[in-house]
Amino acid sequence: MSDYLKHSFELGQKTYEIENGYFANQADGSVLVTVGDCQIFSALVWSKDFQTKNDFFPLRVDYINKYYAGGRIPGGFLKRESKPTDAEILKSRLIDRTIRPTFHKDFNQEVQITTYGLSLDPQIESDVPALLASSLTIALAGLPTKFIVAGVRVGLIDNNFVLNPTKNELEQSSLDLFVSGSKENVVMVEALSQEIEEDVMLDAIEFAKNGIKTLIEQIEFVVKKQKIQPIKLPTAVKKNPVDITKLTKDIDKAISIINKIERNQKLNEVESSILSSVDEEHHDDAKETLHNYIKTTIRNNVIKNNKRIDGRDLTTVRPIDIKIGYLKRTHGSAVFKRGETTSLSTVTLGSSERDAQIIDDANGEYRDKFLLHYNFPSFSTGECGFSGAPKRREIGHGNLAKKSFSSILPSVNDFPYTIRIVSEIFDSNGSSSMATVCASSLALMNAGVPIKEHVAGIAMGLIKDHDDFAVLTDILGDEDHLGDMDFKVSGTANGITALQMDIKIEGINRNIMHDALLQAKEGRKHILNLMNDVISTPAKEISQFAPRITTVKIHPNKIKVVIGKGGANIKEITEKYNVDIDIDDNGLIKVSSKVGTDADQACQHIVNMTTDPEVGQIYEGPITKILEFGAFVQLPIGRDGFLHISQISDEHVYDINEKLKLAQVVKVKIAEIDRQNRIKLTLKDLQTSD
Known part of the structure; x- marks a missing residue:
C-alpha cells in the first residue's frame, strides 16, 4: 500500500490537487483529483493470474457521475443511479481510446478502471481530470505501458486558443477540441x-x-514520490512461425479479391488448408503467421506500390450511390452507399417541447431538441449477434455524427421543431459513421429542414513504415484494422465541423496530420459535389405527414389568460382545435398540429384572447345567459360582453327568446367599453349565426 500523498500544481489558471493513499487502498491503484469544485475519483484493479491466456486485451473502463455530485436526487421510481447515461458512456470511451494503445502488447490481463464524479463543478468539464485520474491509477498500479498519457481541452475565442476553457467560455468558442497523448506524440x-x-x-x-x-510530468512526480515499481511480465512464450511459402500465391490471390465477403471466404479456405497441415498444438502459431503475412503484404502494397486491397490508389473515393425520399411515410429520408457501406437515414420532425428528449443526469435536467441515433445491426457485417440496447460503439458513432451538424442547424426560433435522425447501417465495410453524416445531411434537406449547406464525412487511414508513410482516403474495414490511424473528418465546403482521430502507433507528426487533413478535404469536396448534384437546397415544404408548428408572441402578463383558471382555457383550445401548445416564460407560444389550419385557428384564438378589446372589434361566442332585457355572450378574449335587447335588431324586439337561445353562437361587435371596463355589444349590421 502506498503512503498518503497530497500534491498540487497549476495548469491553465487552475489549481489541480492529487490525493493518493486515502481511499480504496485495497485496489491496485487509486487516486482523487480535484480542480475547483470538481472532484474525480478513480480506482484500478487487475488480474494477477498470468496463467490465464487471453487472445485480446480485456480492459474495462467505466465513468460514472454520482447524482449527489451535482446536489441532485435521481429521478424515476428507484431514486438511485442505474444504467449509464450517454454522456457517461462517451467519457468512458474517451478514456478507453486514450489508454488502450499505451499498454504493452504482451500484457493481456484483465484490467478494470472505475472512475466516479464525486463532486461536479458547473463550470468545469470533468473529462480532463477523469483521464488524469485514470492515467494516474495505471501508473500507481505499475502496469506495463509504453508511455504515460494525459489529455486537455482547447477552445478558440476571438482567434485565441484557451486551455481547458470553462463551460461559459465554451459557449463563446468556435472550437471544442480534446487532445490526449504522450509527451512527444x-x-x-x-x-x-x-x-x-x-x-x-x-x-x-x-x-x-x-x-x-x-x-504527464505531474504523474511522473507522483509515481517517483510513491516509489512505484513496474510490474515485470513473465517471459513471453517464443512463437514458432509456420512455413506457409507453398500457399503465398493463394494468399496473394485472395487478398486481391475486391469483394469483402468473397475475399474473406477465400482467406478462410487458405487458413483451413494451413491448419490441416500442422498439428493442433501449432494452430495458434499458424494463424498468427498467416495474419502477419496478410498484414505485411497489404501494408507493403500500399507503401511501395500505392495499391490498396480493392485496387484503388491512395486518394480515390469508392463509388457513391445516393437516393432521397426513399421511404414513403417518413418526414425525410436518404440512402447513401459508398462502396460496400450503406446508411439509410431518416428524419422525423416533432413538436418542440413534447418530443424533445429530457436529459436527467447529475449535472441537471435539460431538453435536447436534436437527436441522432446510429444503429449497427450484426447483419451489416454478415455476422450473428444480439439485438437490443445500443452498444458503446453505436452511441459513440452517433455522437460523432451529431457533432457534425451542430454548427449548421437552424435556430429554434427559425425552425421550432424537435429533429430526430436515425441512421440504419445495412452494410458495413469501413466508415459507416461518416456514411451516416452524408445520409443524414441528405435526409435533412429532403425533410425541408433549413440547414445552411450540406455536411459530408470521410474516414482516412495511415500506413507508416519508418520514415515512409501513405495516407489513405475512404478506408475499408481491413485497412482500418491493419493500419496505424483511424481519422474521421466531417465538414462543409467551408471547413471542419467534427473530427475524431485514434492513433495506434508513436511518431505521428504535424506533417502527417497536415497531409491527412488536406487529403480529407479533397475527398470531402468530391462527396459534397455528388450530394449537391442530387439535392443542393432544402425542400421548400416539409412533409405532408409532419406536424405543423405555428408561433405567436404575447405579452408575458397575458400567459395566465391563455392558461386560464386551473388550465381551463388552454385545455379548451387544445381539445377544440386538436393541437399541442407550448408556452415559454417570455410569452412565445408554439402551437403544433397535424393539420396546418388547426394550428392557425388556435393561434388566432390565442391572439383574440390576449388582445385588449377595442370598440369596433368583431368576435364570435356562445350565449351563456339570457335575461328579459339582454344576454351575456362569452367572448374569445376570456371575458363576457353584454348584448342589450335594443342592440339585437333595428326593429323592436318584444321577446328576446324569439331572437336568441342559450348556447347559440353569435357574431357580435363591441359597441362600447364603459368606465368600469364593462363590454357592451351589438348585433346591428351583423348577421346572427346558429
Missing part, C-alpha cells in the same frame, strides 16, 4: 467546431501539447 483527438480551417485545427492540436506535457 498525439494519441487521440476529438473535436466539434464551427467550420474552421485545417491549419487552425493543427495549430490547436499543437497548442494542446504543452498542457499534456505538464500533466
Whole structure:
C-alpha cells in the first residue's frame, strides 16, 4: 500500500490537487483529483493470474457521475443511479481510446478502471481530470505501458486558443477540441467546431501539447514520490512461425479479391488448408503467421506500390450511390452507399417541447431538441449477434455524427421543431459513421429542414513504415484494422465541423496530420459535389405527414389568460382545435398540429384572447345567459360582453327568446367599453349565426 500523498500544481489558471493513499487502498491503484469544485475519483484493479491466456486485451473502463455530485436526487421510481447515461458512456470511451494503445502488447490481463464524479463543478468539464485520474491509477498500479498519457481541452475565442476553457467560455468558442497523448506524440483527438480551417485545427492540436506535457510530468512526480515499481511480465512464450511459402500465391490471390465477403471466404479456405497441415498444438502459431503475412503484404502494397486491397490508389473515393425520399411515410429520408457501406437515414420532425428528449443526469435536467441515433445491426457485417440496447460503439458513432451538424442547424426560433435522425447501417465495410453524416445531411434537406449547406464525412487511414508513410482516403474495414490511424473528418465546403482521430502507433507528426487533413478535404469536396448534384437546397415544404408548428408572441402578463383558471382555457383550445401548445416564460407560444389550419385557428384564438378589446372589434361566442332585457355572450378574449335587447335588431324586439337561445353562437361587435371596463355589444349590421 502506498503512503498518503497530497500534491498540487497549476495548469491553465487552475489549481489541480492529487490525493493518493486515502481511499480504496485495497485496489491496485487509486487516486482523487480535484480542480475547483470538481472532484474525480478513480480506482484500478487487475488480474494477477498470468496463467490465464487471453487472445485480446480485456480492459474495462467505466465513468460514472454520482447524482449527489451535482446536489441532485435521481429521478424515476428507484431514486438511485442505474444504467449509464450517454454522456457517461462517451467519457468512458474517451478514456478507453486514450489508454488502450499505451499498454504493452504482451500484457493481456484483465484490467478494470472505475472512475466516479464525486463532486461536479458547473463550470468545469470533468473529462480532463477523469483521464488524469485514470492515467494516474495505471501508473500507481505499475502496469506495463509504453508511455504515460494525459489529455486537455482547447477552445478558440476571438482567434485565441484557451486551455481547458470553462463551460461559459465554451459557449463563446468556435472550437471544442480534446487532445490526449504522450509527451512527444498525439494519441487521440476529438473535436466539434464551427467550420474552421485545417491549419487552425493543427495549430490547436499543437497548442494542446504543452498542457499534456505538464500533466504527464505531474504523474511522473507522483509515481517517483510513491516509489512505484513496474510490474515485470513473465517471459513471453517464443512463437514458432509456420512455413506457409507453398500457399503465398493463394494468399496473394485472395487478398486481391475486391469483394469483402468473397475475399474473406477465400482467406478462410487458405487458413483451413494451413491448419490441416500442422498439428493442433501449432494452430495458434499458424494463424498468427498467416495474419502477419496478410498484414505485411497489404501494408507493403500500399507503401511501395500505392495499391490498396480493392485496387484503388491512395486518394480515390469508392463509388457513391445516393437516393432521397426513399421511404414513403417518413418526414425525410436518404440512402447513401459508398462502396460496400450503406446508411439509410431518416428524419422525423416533432413538436418542440413534447418530443424533445429530457436529459436527467447529475449535472441537471435539460431538453435536447436534436437527436441522432446510429444503429449497427450484426447483419451489416454478415455476422450473428444480439439485438437490443445500443452498444458503446453505436452511441459513440452517433455522437460523432451529431457533432457534425451542430454548427449548421437552424435556430429554434427559425425552425421550432424537435429533429430526430436515425441512421440504419445495412452494410458495413469501413466508415459507416461518416456514411451516416452524408445520409443524414441528405435526409435533412429532403425533410425541408433549413440547414445552411450540406455536411459530408470521410474516414482516412495511415500506413507508416519508418520514415515512409501513405495516407489513405475512404478506408475499408481491413485497412482500418491493419493500419496505424483511424481519422474521421466531417465538414462543409467551408471547413471542419467534427473530427475524431485514434492513433495506434508513436511518431505521428504535424506533417502527417497536415497531409491527412488536406487529403480529407479533397475527398470531402468530391462527396459534397455528388450530394449537391442530387439535392443542393432544402425542400421548400416539409412533409405532408409532419406536424405543423405555428408561433405567436404575447405579452408575458397575458400567459395566465391563455392558461386560464386551473388550465381551463388552454385545455379548451387544445381539445377544440386538436393541437399541442407550448408556452415559454417570455410569452412565445408554439402551437403544433397535424393539420396546418388547426394550428392557425388556435393561434388566432390565442391572439383574440390576449388582445385588449377595442370598440369596433368583431368576435364570435356562445350565449351563456339570457335575461328579459339582454344576454351575456362569452367572448374569445376570456371575458363576457353584454348584448342589450335594443342592440339585437333595428326593429323592436318584444321577446328576446324569439331572437336568441342559450348556447347559440353569435357574431357580435363591441359597441362600447364603459368606465368600469364593462363590454357592451351589438348585433346591428351583423348577421346572427346558429
